[in-house]
Amino acid sequence: MRVLVCVKRVPMTGGKIVLTEDQQAIETKHLGFAISPHEECGVEEAVRLIEAHGGESVVLTLGPPEAEEQLREAMALGVDRAIHLVTDGEEWDAQATAAAIVDAIRADEAASGPFDLVFFGNESADAGGYQVGIRTAYSLGRPAATGLKGVAVGDGGVRCEQEVAGGRDVYELPLPAVLTVLEGLNLPRYPSVPAKLRAQRKPIDSSSPERAPSRLEKARLVVPEGQSKEAVILGEGPAAAPAVVDVLQQLGAA
Amino acid sequence: MVVVYVEEAGELTQQALAFARFLAEPLHGFAAGEALEVGGVETLHVAEGEAFASYAPAAIAAALAELAERLSPSAVIAAGTQRGNEVLAHLSARLDLPFAANCVAATPGDLFAVTRVRWGGSLLEDARLDGGLKLLTVQPHSVAPEEASATTAPVERFTPELDDADLLVRVVERVPAAAGGVSLAEAKVVVSAGRGVGSPEGFAIVEELAGLLGGAVGCSRAVTMAGWRPHTDQVGQTGTKIAPDVYIACGISGATQHMAGCKGAKTIIAVNTDPEAPILASADYAVIGDLHEVVPAISAELRKAKGA
Numbered sequence: 082m083r084v085l086v087c088v089k090r091v092p093m094t095g096g097k098i099v100l101t102e103d104q105q106a107i108e109t110k111h112l113g114f115a116i117s118p119h120e121e122c123g124v125e126e127a128v129r130l131i132e133a134h135g136g137e138s139v140v141l142t143l144g145p146p147e148a149e150e151q152l153r154e155a156m157a158l159g160v161d162r163a164i165h166l167v168t169d170g171e172e173w174d175a176q177a178t179a180a181a182i183v184d185a186i187r188a189d190e191a192a193s194g195p196f197d198l199v200f201f202g203n204e205s206a207d208a209g210g211y212q213v214g215i216r217t218a219y220s221l222g223r224p225a226a227t228g229l230k231g232v233a234v235g236d237g238g239v240r241c242e243q244e245v246a247g248g249r250d251v252y253e254l255p256l257p258a259v260l261t262v263l264e265g266l267n268l269p270r271y272p273s274v275p276a277k278l279r280a281q282r283k284p285i286d287s288s289s290p291e292r293a294p295s296r297l298e299k300a301r302l303v304v305p306e307g308q309s310k311e312a313v314i315l316g317e318g319p320a321a322a323p324a325v326v327d328v329l330q331q332l333g334a335a
Numbered sequence: 336m337v338v339v340y341v342e343e344a345g346e347l348t349q350q351a352l353a354f355a356r357f358l359a360e361p362l363h364g365f366a367a368g369e370a371l372e373v374g375g376v377e378t379l380h381v382a383e384g385e386a387f388a389s390y391a392p393a394a395i396a397a398a399l400a401e402l403a404e405r406l407s408p409s410a411v412i413a414a415g416t417q418r419g420n421e422v423l424a425h426l427s428a429r430l431d432l433p434f435a436a437n438c439v440a441a442t443p444g445d446l447f448a449v450t451r452v453r454w455g456g457s458l459l460e461d462a463r464l465d466g467g468l469k470l471l472t473v474q475p476h477s478v479a480p481e482e483a484s485a486t487t488a489p490v491e492r493f494t495p496e497l498d499d500a501d502l503l504v505r506v507v508e509r510v511p512a513a514a515g516g517v518s519l520a521e522a523k524v525v526v527s528a529g530r531g532v533g534s535p536e537g538f539a540i541v542e543e544l545a546g547l548l549g550g551a552v553g554c555s556r557a558v559t560m561a562g563w564r565p566h567t568d569q570v571g572q573t574g575t576k577i578a579p580d581v582y583i584a585c586g587i588s589g590a591t592q593h594m595a596g597c598k599g600a601k602t603i604i605a606v607n608t609d610p611e612a613p614i615l616a617s618a619d620y621a622v623i624g625d626l627h628e629v630v631p632a633i634s635a636e637l638r639k640a641k642g643a
Contacts, residue, residue: 094454094457094590094591094592095590095591095613096588096589096590096591096612096613096614097591097613098454098457098458098591107458118556118572118573118592119573174433175433175434176431176433179428203417204420204436206454206455206572206573206592207453207454208453208460209436209437209452209453209454209455210434210436211420211421211424211436211437211472212420212424212427212428212434212436215421215424215425215428216424216427216428218428219425219428219429220428222500224393224500224503224504225393225504226504227392227417227421228417228421242510243417245509247509247511247512248509248510248511248512249509249510249512250390250506250508250509250510251506251507251508251509251510252504252505252506252507253507254503254504255503263573264566264569264573264574265559265566265567265569265573265574268559268560268562268566269560296432296433296464296465296466297433297434297435297462297463297464297465298462298463298465299460299461299462300448300460300461300462300463301460301461302453302458302459302460302461303450303458303459303460303461304457304458304459305456305457305458305459307616309616309617310616310617310618310619312605312615312616312618312619312620312621313619313620313621314610314620314621314622314623315604315620315621315622316622316623316624317622317623317624318622318623318624318625318628318629318632319624319628319629319631319632320632321622321623321624321629321632322629322632322633322635322636323636324622325604325620325622325629325633325636326633326636326637326640328604328620329548329581329637330640332580332581332602333580334523334524334548334550334580334581335547335548335637335640
């Protein structure tokens, strides 16, 4: 089978978000970057499916030249090759992103055959638009199931599980299909050093698509008014335990 | 006119109604399959048919699209839940319109000026939303709900035209959750720990304290990524969002990813060796010290208090 996983490069924000002066982006001078968490599980799932069923896994990202780092990370986890839709670093809205991804999928499928599954994260850690996977599915005319924490490929179809209050809802989709997944779907492996070295030699197909105009256009980012508190220090070390219990009793918790 | 997709009657729907009423009146409701008891709208339009016997997002979006074409509202709104966002994403794809998820505010106009959340609420974005029909969802608990109306709205049923493709994705089975201990999402007290615990076995002292308080155990993302605890224990943007009366965070630095999951806590008590840790800016109380010493001491003190 062939499996595609779409990932996004996002900063690891740490304890406090600081914005650039023009309020257009997060100041990332001192930050590392990673694959958005839900998508990391999509990568792991794609690799496991190919390990189990044979075939080819491909990772795709739309992002700046530096996003190659995340493509290499995915390939270090076991993905075979990568497609990089290179941007100038400006943010693309969900419609423009999905349109470019659809074009790239069509081009790759024309050359190498259809993808049985296309994975996305349920929502990106940063923009959180909840829609790129569904838009892509719609343009490709494929069914989409979202927010998944269980994926099992069987005879011609895929059984998907979604956590809901009180249990799990099950969907059964025919292939090919688009699935958006959540962290907790699996526990992504930790890449070995040889796997990282191998990833450096795996192929990346790069192109620079044209950006469609934004129809959900970011004006500026704002850090919400901090409910910054001055924590009452109850003490240091184990000697603070009686004070903690006093507080718990006042709060009715003990 | 604004159409509000009602997934289920309840507080989140009342919040969406309050948000919608600010944009334009009258409000019309839409529900799939079941005539829910909803007030505060002129009419509740209910899509009928076999397709709506269980949740089927593309079919629901098809019905909403048909209703929107008939009523010509200025906006379609839903609560920003997994399914509210999913249905509106389907609708936006179907109609080739932009869609703003998880808004906390919107000002009507040719372009809507919206404020929406990013990073699970750690950041806000001011944006302009285009489209003849505006599509947006409301970030849960960002606006006060309007009071439920004493009378339920009159129901108008319709049977939308559907394609086979709209019926491909639907819930075919509900597997009930195994009965377990205190659920993390609903616990009144949660005791969490981060990677500083040192090992999976290190959680014994955390479990002991949570047990004494009748609470649930939580953890940071680093802990679940290390495989020390199941993902269901993770508190955070990509884990469980909790709102306990008391949250005891041990050896947790307070990364935005984590705080996005626990900002609903009424009181936060932090145990941390670092008096400069970011979590102290969100905590009500703090103990400066090593969780390996402090947590067992709190448990011992609780036992003493209970024995007294």
